[in-house]
Amino acid sequence: MQGFDFIVIGGGMMGAPCARHLAKAGHSVALIAAPEPAVKADWGGPFGSHFDAARITRRVAADADWSLLSRRSIDRYRDLEARSGRTIFHEVGALMAGPEDGPLAGFTEGFRRVAEGLSDAPEILGTCEVWERTGLALPEGSVASFEARHGGWMDPRAMREAQQALAVRAGAALSAQAAVAREDRVVTLADGTRVAGEHMVVATGPHAASDGLLPRRPAMKVWARTIAFARLSEAEGARLADMPSVIWVPEGWDHDLYMLPPVRYPDGHLYLKIGGQVDSPRIRSDAGMRDWFHGAGEAHVGERLLAEMRALMPGLVVEATHTEPCAVVWTETGFPYIDGAGEGVTVLCGGNGAAAKCGDELGRLGALVATGAGLADEGYAADFRAVWDADAS
Template identity: 65%
Template structure:
């Protein structure tokens, strides 16, 4: 049985950078990073198996803004050292309404924007190439854009390996104390285990107790466009917006992105606290083997068309996604028991700031407190 200082279960947005920071600090590290399943495969599935996620420092909460800003400040270094192209700067728009159920959301992100240096420009009405609902106010972040989460994960794994981490490209199937068994029967042992298994953390049994988190099955919708339309929309920003005064949740949209199959697609998503929940691996597999919810997809496409009138569509489609909401609204970066740390719970906003969350996970796993890191949030876990 091979022994390490640390075993990190999960090679995604939080786990891979955590392993990298541990290895760069001189620890011996085993990173258990299951590969992305083939279409129709058995999993494990992960939300970073995607081509584009919004990257922004601006948020409606100062801690999320700080997590994003610190991570984004490191993108260039990660790209230079890994050789991966991760970030595309397109500008980002965060828009809301001054009236209605989400008026407080608008007030909060404007307050955060006013404290940024440089402060994003604030515009009434349309912004970033998008047509917004009447009464909208938008904060425009020139340094925003989007990341390729697959490329980010590859980069973090590559840098972890360069720093001495040993990567095991398969799934973990069991943990007993500080020993971990892999799918091929390999057994690893460590002084400490970090569980960064994303939406699976509440049900995979790697933690000694169940974290209080909800895993929601979500639907995203895509509009495929041809090369000419993609070129016409090349200056389009990313967007988070509130479609109307009666809405109780926001939506997000990305400009045209070239997907691995070579086709250009815009993506739109966003749902409130409703819809099916994912309780275990069987639920996850069933959801990710399907197309999502076509009715939700149709509603998302309708809002995208309102925000981008004149869009020349070649085809549309829907797909499955999953989001983890914690009871605190922040990721759990905390001790789960003797020799075990939990690093999970993205709340739909963690892809862009995974590097900083991985660093915090490294600190917590090595016994450091997070109180001096400049956050109001404690990142303490709550347990079911």
């Protein structure tokens, strides 16, 4: 049985960069990374919401710590691209908008405060200015930050491939299969192989509360979310080529939505993607996770999302639409859990719907915690401590 200093279980947005940072620091590392299934309906292993072509990336956030996590990661995108040969970052711009008045005015005030405090600060625009610049019809009374630089979208598949490839180049051993059990310092893989490590980092995303790989259960809620896609013609895609990524609050909504600009997916077509939901079902088990990802999401949710897409983009011409499943983890703290979970085990999970863009920094912080370093000097107000089920109120 081969032994390592560290075993990182989970090769997604947090786990893969954690393995890279550990290997780069000179540790022997095994990265256990289940592959993306070729056919979802036939797959019985773990699913990742990062099995996708696009995620919004931006410096602006309603919270200063989330902004710092993003900025530090975005600053490393081009280096990751240069060293891996993958195209990760598409700098098309990012717009974040909210209402000046009403229940969500605090959300707007928060991201505006963060935006105005940034170096190379983004522009602050009103509803009419956004329409003139982008052709997007925000609700009256909206205020937006517009990052022409540093924002846009990133390709999570390319990011995962880059991080894994660079981890291997730094000396990590990659196993492209799922971990099915952990006993003390030994992990059993799907093919029966057993791997030993002095320390485990469990970065299994929405599965972390139900896959049994942690010695105790993190207090987090996993929500079954539906995302909707609108397929575009090549001509319509070209017309919208300068569209930024968008986060906004539709008229009468009590939460924000997000939309990606035209992105070419593996089937060769261009799609707009929209998501954002709070009234979704809970996922409470691995069986429930498989059932959800074997489906296509909820049609009625997709209809509501697509209606808001059309309201935001008057004149949009769509060839076809469809929905797909997604899963989002919300922690008790609103921040990822990066903490000791027991003797020789670190937890690294809890994206709160915002972690894909800043996975490299989260992975770096996970590597620091796993090696016994604290995060007190890293410049964050949050301590990223985990809350466990027994401790949750």
